Amino acid sequence: MDDILNICAGLQLSKRKGTEIVIGAPVIENNRVLARKFFTKRRVNLESVARVLRSIWKTAQNFELSDLGDNKALFLFQNEDDADKVLLLGPWSFDKYLFGLHKLKTGEAVRKISFDKMTLWIQLHGIPTMYQTKEVGHSIGTTIGSVESVDVNDNRFCLGNYM
Template identity: 60%
Template sequence: MVEITERCAGLQLSSREDAEVIIHEPVLEDGLVLIGKFYTKRKVNLESVARVLKSVWKTENNFEVSDLGENKVMFLFQKRDDMDRVLFLCPWSFDKYLLILHKLAYGEAVKDIKFDGTPFWIQIHGLPTMCQTKAVGMSIGATLGEVEKVDANGRGFCLGSFLRTRVLMDITKPLCRGRKVRLGEYGLKWVDFKYERLSILCYLCGMIDHDERDCRVFEARKCQG
């Protein structure tokens, strides 16, 4: 189909082909549709997906699941609260592989969705307790992606054993293990990142679309050995 489209693109349109079709449809509000993509190179079984997610998501109303090919799935919800809750609790995974969810907007085509980002709650370990503030969480989180939230109290502090921040991350890049942070009188510190509800991860290259068995770095090392 792609080849036919590319070949036709260079042809001159006939008068019939050049005629426009005007659609008199009202502009609809965003529907209750999520488009998902499983971040894996392996084929995902749709029947298993539907069965497992209906059990895990525990939606009040049922939802429909449609296979879009290439490990992409459409979820059609009956109730907005169910859809919003599923999005709020991202990230999700299936069989240890990350499921990226995108809320489909009116006029948007599935083929144009990039599926390159998903939110993660990240624990920041190693900060001095009194530096576990909302401002610090925003500053560190901004180096990873778009900060959606910092888990802090009304005064802007998190006095637990670590600081939590929710960040929309670019998952086409390796995950960062931590950061060097200069904290004024405290000097230079190394802080560790721990990603909550992390799916599969390749510890050789840091990517989350495969494990060590499917890693090109691992294969290259085997060939060299």
């Protein structure tokens, strides 16, 4: 056994001149893959996750789940609309643990995704009614992070107890 380990320890890949591999266009023609990471050190049971999320997400078509280890996984949806719907309705959690979703772009590797940002809905309370505008919501929101949108009516105003 030690002999095999010693032989394998000396193996290495070397670069050869003129050896290139040309990779063609992706097989998947639209972007319907979401990468997921659970923000916990505890191992998560993917079968349970898939079963529960299928009933919660109520996608038009089914999706596949592939384990990548380190509490990361890929969701492959049958259509892009289902993937977009799941992203839009987030953030999501499972068994009290938040998980981040990231829509993969063409050529993007999961191992390069840092999962250091997440879209969250926030409510702003106590803002005087006449100041509940899109601009004020955006100004306050940028102190927390980047703002994707502010929920206001067609007049760029929010009528309610909070923004």
